[in-house]
Amino acid sequence: MDSLLKRWGLQAYDVRPLTEGTNNTGYYVGDEFVLRIHRNAIAPTYEHAVLRALSGLSFAVPVPVPADGETALRGELNGQTVLASLSRRIPGEHPGRGDTASAEACGRALAELDHALARLDPTELPPPFVWDGDLTNVHPRVPSIDRVIDGVSAEDRDDVARILTGIGPRSDLPRQIIHGDFAMTNVLMAGGRVTAILDFETAGVGFRAMDLAVGRFFFGEVGHPSAAFQRGYLDAFPLTDAELSALRELELMREATSFVHWYGRYVDRQITAENLADRVERLRRVDDWASERR
Structure with a gap:
């Protein structure tokens, strides 16, 4: 760890585990910084460009803090070569589930972020990820949906095939740069803001x-999206009737996209068969809820 931190000129810092998320592991570096070890198959080039371009937010x-002109550096950690990035620690705590005031405030904050993301000039950013329902473009280990269908257990195969083959791009909904994963663990709050x-x-x-589809899902439960989160978001960022009608479909699309990503991680032996089975069950539950409006 010391040799990795020295790349940023940091020495003699106390390092403490922070979190282990789906795609990265975090560490506090003293009380000033957060170090992320990226375990995703793709470097955070686009993510870092977006973060550096955003401004004027509340x-x-x-x-990311650059070093040697780069924001993501390769180094040694526990005998392995890893990709790491550093940012300054931001004060706050994650909101609690069921706190309607916090959910509404988080909805407003996401709306503010989406306004800012819409103002970014795509020509000044690297090529983006595209999240439009094309499930063959989610994870480099999953070039076709057939690989996912063939790879799940026999008892799950029919349901997974039915759900994944029913997902596809739409041409009638507005597109822009989005956050894509607005969960409670991805927000910090202090003093109600x-x-x-x-x-x-x-x-x-x-x-x-x-x-909005993702945020109201994560701030609620499967089948019970957070009304407070949706209210806060729509007060600041009204959507069209077509977009509001598509929210359940979009949540299923996002869940299917996430499932394909998890299958890619399964191929890379980053998760177990039991982890994948749990995601199959969640995919079924989201599909059942989304199907109520079809």
Whole structure:
């Protein structure tokens, strides 16, 4: 760890584990910095470009600290070569589930972020991820949906095939740069206000309404999206009737996209068969809920 931190000129810092997320592991470096070890198959080039381009927000985002002209550096950690990035620590705590005031405040903050993301000039950013329902473009280990269908257990195969083959791009909904993963663990709050939005690793071009679909899902439960979160978002960023009608479909699209990503991680032996089975069950539950409006 010391040799890695020296790349940023940091020495003699106390390092403490922070989190282990889906795509990265975090460490506090003293009380000033957060170090992320990226375990995704794709470097955070686009994520970092978006973070550096954002400005004028009422909350902070984890802008990467450069070293040697780079924002993501390769180094040694526990005998392995890893890809790491550093940002300044932002004060705050994650909101609690069921707190309607916090959910509404987080909805407003996401709406503010989406306004800012819409103002970014795509020509000044690297090529983006595109989250439009094309499930063959989610993970480099999954070039076709057939590989996912063939790879799940026999008892799950028919359901997975039915759900995944029913997902596809739409041409009638507005698109823009979106955050893509607005969960409670990706927000910090203090004194009733949002202090930071974190983890832009899935940022890319997608359906504008996807952020609301994802946020209200994570701030609620399967089948019971957070009305407070939706109210806060729509007060600051009204959507069209077509977008509002598509929210359930978009959440299923996002869940299917996430499932394909998890299958790619399964191929890379980053998760177990039991982890994958749990995601199959969640995919079924989201599909059941989305199907109520079809």
